[in-house]
Amino acid sequence: MSLKRALIFLGPPGAGKGTQAKQIAKNCGIPHLSTGDMFRDAISRGTELGKQVKPIMGRGELVPDDLVMKMVEERLSRPDCAQGFVFDGFPRTLGQAAQLDRILEERGFSKPLVIDLAVSEDKLMRRLTGRWTCSLGGEIYNVYDAPPKRPGICDVDGGKLVQRLDDRPEVVKERLAAYERQTKPLTDYYREKGVLETIDAGAGVGEVNRALRQVLNGDKRS
Numbered sequence: 546m547s548l549k550r551a552l553i554f555l556g557p558p559g560a561g562k563g564t565q566a567k568q569i570a571k572n573c574g575i576p577h578l579s580t581g582d583m584f585r586d587a588i589s590r591g592t593e594l595g596k597q598v599k600p601i602m603g604r605g606e607l608v609p610d611d612l613v614m615k616m617v618e619e620r621l622s623r624p625d626c627a628q629g630f631v632f633d634g635f636p637r638t639l640g641q642a643a644q645l646d647r648i649l650e651e652r653g654f655s656k657p658l659v660i661d662l663a664v665s666e667d668k669l670m671r672r673l674t675g676r677w678t679c680s681l682g683g684e685i686y687n688v689y690d691a692p693p694k695r696p697g698i699c700d701v702d703g704g705k706l707v708q709r710l711d712d713r714p715e716v717v718k719e720r721l722a723a724y725e726r727q728t729k730p731l732t733d734y735y736r737e738k739g740v741l742e743t744i745d746a747g748a749g750v751g752e753v754n755r756a757l758r759q760v761l762n763g764d765k766r767s
């Protein structure tokens with residue numbers, strides 16, 4: 546399965562975006578790109594951009610668009626991106642989306658294909674608030690879908706299971722609402738351009754991957 550196209554994944558927390566994006570990149574033999582990985586790589590290599598970004602990330606602040614775009618443009622100019630690539634968690638803003646369009650055009654790419662992984666709020670709440678982690682070994686359980694044998698206790702090492710602050714219902718609700726607010730303009734932008742494909746990501750990982758591959762194969766024929 547070859548792509549020769551930029552693929553962009555959008556999806557709320559709990560939709561399995563990272564898992565699907567990595568799997569599709571592997572299926573297509575193209576790089577999986579996330580700006581977080583790019584920044585960490587630039588920092589560890591000590592590049593000029595890395596030096597600029599390090600203190601910003603160190604303070605836990607958002608990296609400004611111009612630095613993000615410099616990093617993305619440099620990354621896309623490398624040979625491994627010539628056959629296409631998968632973006633995971635980028636673009637985040639309309640400004641970034643418009644600049645990405647310009648870069649793609651300059652590099653002779655056609656319009657990106659944007660995959661929106663859709664999951665009902667009920668299902669997302671269940672996936673996210675059901676997640677409990679072992680305080681000893683880090684094993685992850687879902688009290689609804691993959692519960693431990695004894696409630697609150699890890700099957701592997703008997704460690705106590707704890708819920709991350711991020712996974713508590715009131716925090717999850719806020720995370721989902723924030724995602725909606727941030728992403729609505731982006732999905733509108735790509736829908737207007739006719740490049741948005743919505744995939745039902747409420748099913749299991751394998752089933753969603755099959756649906757994605759179907760969309761990509763259909764896309765190649767058109």
Ligand SMILES: [Zn+2]
Nearest residue numbers: 679682699704
């Ligand atoms: Zn454990």
